[in-house]
Amino acid sequence: MQQRKIILGVAASDAHAVANHLIAHALRGIGYTVVNLGTCTPVEEFAEACREHPDAEAVVIGSLNGHIHEDLRDLAATKAEGAIRCPVIVGGNLSVGSKKDPAALERLYRLGVDRIVNDPAALPAVLDELRATRPVAEPLLAVS
Amino acid sequence: MQQRKIILGVAASDAHAVANHLIAHALRGIGYTVVNLGTCTPVEEFAEACREHPDAEAVVIGSLNGHIHEDLRDLAATKAEGAIRCPVIVGGNLSVGSKKDPAALERLYRLGVDRIVNDPAALPAVLDELRATRPVAEPLLAVS
């Protein structure tokens, strides 16, 4: 059986590597193939990876430095072009400042993000759920 | 020559003794006779001392605990009665709280205080000045 695959990376202006390393390790540990683009990854690089890995279930983007909105500026357009077709999950520290305004998350959805996840431990369940509800025809085996 | 004399004390609700001890010592050191009534001295006790020591040049009252206004409530009346005739000097910490409102000092003058002095070191000069300007006929030798 084919391994499940995701594309992982950190947003374009963001160099925080630790969570990225750990999430990649953890997903590999439960059987995923992780295409890890690492830190400082612009949207077009995610799109390229999608082209190379059409079987990827999701693009999973971390952002900690507060710049996620500018860094994902081109996401909606890229999705509209069809260059990214799978769901986009975002997690991390998603705005600048110590007091968090939920409006920052609203803005992300408007930018084309499909799911916002806080805790990396929740990723497998979210991936399962997205896979189960995905509008594609080909039959899939849900694995947990 | 007769020694100069003052009446010293701390306001009625106030038990702070240290500055009182030191001021008494210091004035004695420069030749004053100090009638020290000590802490917790109501206005009537100052008036009594004035009766006993008509030669006192001034009544010098310390207050640190912030209660000077209530403690000197009867001062104006006592002066009006003639029970205290010499000038009344007040010093210390003259209101409650860490931010000081000059209005607190105004209120003291209205209560019948003649001089407000911050630094005990300034007392001799103030006493000299009060003595020099005092409206009594008898000739006096100014000593510094």
Place this chain on the structure above:
Amino acid sequence: MTSKIVLLGADRAGEAPHSVPGAESLPPLEESVAYVRALGKPTAAQVLQDARESGRVAIQPRCGVGGHEEMKALLRDLEAQAAPDILTLTIDAHTRLKRFEQALRTLNRDPRDLNGYPLVTHGWQRGRDLNESVAAPLEIRHGSPDARALFDVSVASGITSFEGGGISYNLPYSKAVPIAESLAAWEDVDRVCGRLAELGLIIDRELFGTLTAVLVPPSISLAISVVEAVLAARAGVRCISVAYPQSGHLVQDVAALRTIPLLARRYLPEGVQVHAVFHEFMGVFPRGRGHAEDLIFYGALVARLGGASKLITKTYQEAYGIPDTRANVEGLRLASRANSPLLDFVAVDADRVAEEQQWILAEVADIVEPLLEQPDLKAAVAQALERGTLDIPFSASRYAKSEIIPKRDAEGAIRYLSAGSLPLSRRALRRNDELLRRSEAGGADPGLGSLLADLTGDINYFLTLFGESDREGTS
């Protein structure tokens, strides 16, 4: 702002509890005990016990303002922002001296003119209201030679800790209250604590070893606390906190704090819980905010090193006046840092502490043992104060001779320049002399003028240490 109120309970001032008209307005002790039980918060004694067991120093602010709503807001804000282990009602200086009429008048004119909360004037229902508005237990801190009216209202308010003692709340706080009177008044208070203990409610009775706060030699502070503790225990008190004021000298302070449990074992019956309480520096405080904060943190660290169960904090506004809420919060938060698990490595020279402790123990023994031998301890205390064989520096009261002249040695520890008539041993006196002589360059006998200058220098010790020579720091 508090609406006008009339005087409640004050008519009982100076009278023995439950024996005067007006006392009907207070609930019976049993009801108050039940109230405390239903309150759903630990007693102060429990908090102290827990702190000791967990190796933390419990932290408590000084706080008291005149108005009731203002007091409630103050307690709530302090709790919300700094979560002290115990909260305080500091009582105003009129109430302390039973000047209830003046307290009432000031309260009705402008509560901000009061330097504390006039609990007797506000009455016990408002006391309960305060008690119910915070999770921490409350202590009454005041300075009343005769606190019986205040204590009754305190108990009725469900307050489980009460500061004071017949010596320590007389000599520093009043001019003309005979010591026999204050001892008798406090015996009444302690007896009620005994009855409450029988009813199952332990009141923490804190003794004000801080005394006049300025240059108090440790053995004076501790000796007076030992005497008061013995009297309290005999009257039935079951939880005693012995407060000791920071001298500013590390070894001396740690030694003094660590001596408290030894004194308890030596002079008090078993079954009495005894806690060491440390008062952050109680003398002339530096004016510069950073300097004041350095001293606040240092005090808290010394409390930890000395094994105190509780610390009473100061604020960076100490030199200026009663602090505002924010300064109080910041003082508490800063002091809390000294409880940090990351500071386990901080230590003090154990040998020097042990040596200093031996001397403190010996001096305290010299002072208290002749008294404790007497059949009537209260009478013995009154007589000793008259003779100067018990004494304090800078007494506010005529009933102490105040012959003691304290002086800092070269290292800053407080010693006896003159022990007055204290019955200290020759050895102890010689050691004090030697330590002080080391600090004199010339060693010549100082004149009176220089004595005053020296004293002032010692009083202003921390101003000098921080270079605030002209007393004008930056706030």
Place this chain on the structure above:
Amino acid sequence: MTSKIVLLGADRAGEAPHSVPGAESLPPLEESVAYVRALGKPTAAQVLQDARESGRVAIQPRCGVGGHEEMKALLRDLEAQAAPDILTLTIDAHTRLKRFEQALRTLNRDPRDLNGYPLVTHGWQRGRDLNESVAAPLEIRHGSPDARALFDVSVASGITSFEGGGISYNLPYSKAVPIAESLAAWEDVDRVCGRLAELGLIIDRELFGTLTAVLVPPSISLAISVVEAVLAARAGVRCISVAYPQSGHLVQDVAALRTIPLLARRYLPEGVQVHAVFHEFMGVFPRGRGHAEDLIFYGALVARLGGASKLITKTYQEAYGIPDTRANVEGLRLASRANSPLLDFVAVDADRVAEEQQWILAEVADIVEPLLEQPDLKAAVAQALERGTLDIPFSASRYAKSEIIPKRDAEGAIRYLSAGSLPLSRRALRRNDELLRRSEAGGADPGLGSLLADLTGDINYFLTLFGESDREGTS
């Protein structure tokens, strides 16, 4: 709020200074030197020197917001309320990576969306405006593999301290910048510092030994700083600050800090001023405010014990996001307490520090000496990173192998679980093994899952220490 602005100077990004169109808009170096002289404030280098001579630790915040007026207000407020010795312009993450267009766009849309001050975008006149609005000298803190455009604007702004280095501002901060490129770009920066020194202006060049901040073994941090310092000194830099990040283990941190002057003596020419800088814990910060504050104070105390010239502070909001002004002020004030003269008695076990220091020195020597022997040090560094004989954990960059696996020993010190291809001596490797084995109960070879769990545990060291196991503290 800042009014819309157009891009100045950014066109020079990535180009050598003074060689591209647009450079005309910047003043000549001579003018900037004269400007700094006329500014009437000490340089950062002077402040550091003064701090060292007076035995104080200079204190500096991190601070940077997007808007110009907001940045000015921030600097002024921090100075008015906490008087740090040096102030910071923290640069936003777009500018760091020369994404000037994105910085400009965000600035014009909403400056609050920037995580720092986009100095290149604002331009040098605004830089001078900031400089003139406070008394303390400024440092630029950023994270740019190629900082030449930023440096030019910084010099033109009269800013006398500039952080970074060809390794330390590449590997943690970018993914795909070849090391040769960043080394060359930083050599340009350092050469300009050399010219400025000839013109009489000493720029403090701080090296970012903090690296990826999470579980960085001290010998890695110091080895990379030694290499960068040697390169900087060769390029003409006269004042070098070596920053070392708190590991959290007292002896290890004090030893590492005290090793910095020894390394300077061993590897740097005379005439180069070298300062040790301590970064308060740079890893995962506790969320509870009291816990965060405990860690902040502890860090400051360790800086003092280690003899650092400067401390970079954190705030109790670290775990949440860029702090607000008040949190920043409180962090600075709290850290200042560790400079208190009252804490002279606090000491650390000198023997253990000396032992740890010997090991750090030896490990650093193992790593750097093979490189320093090479005729072309820059080339040697690039090659070493490729081979893993120079390496860092958790690299953001592809140009480090990141084979090192760090681990805390039983006491919390950071050791090498795997040293990857680092040329550590057998002795050093054996000691690391032994220290780590002591922390394993069973001693069995851990599986991959448990390795990940261990690593996460070590990353969350202070969360565990403070009992914030679920990462949800109280703010």
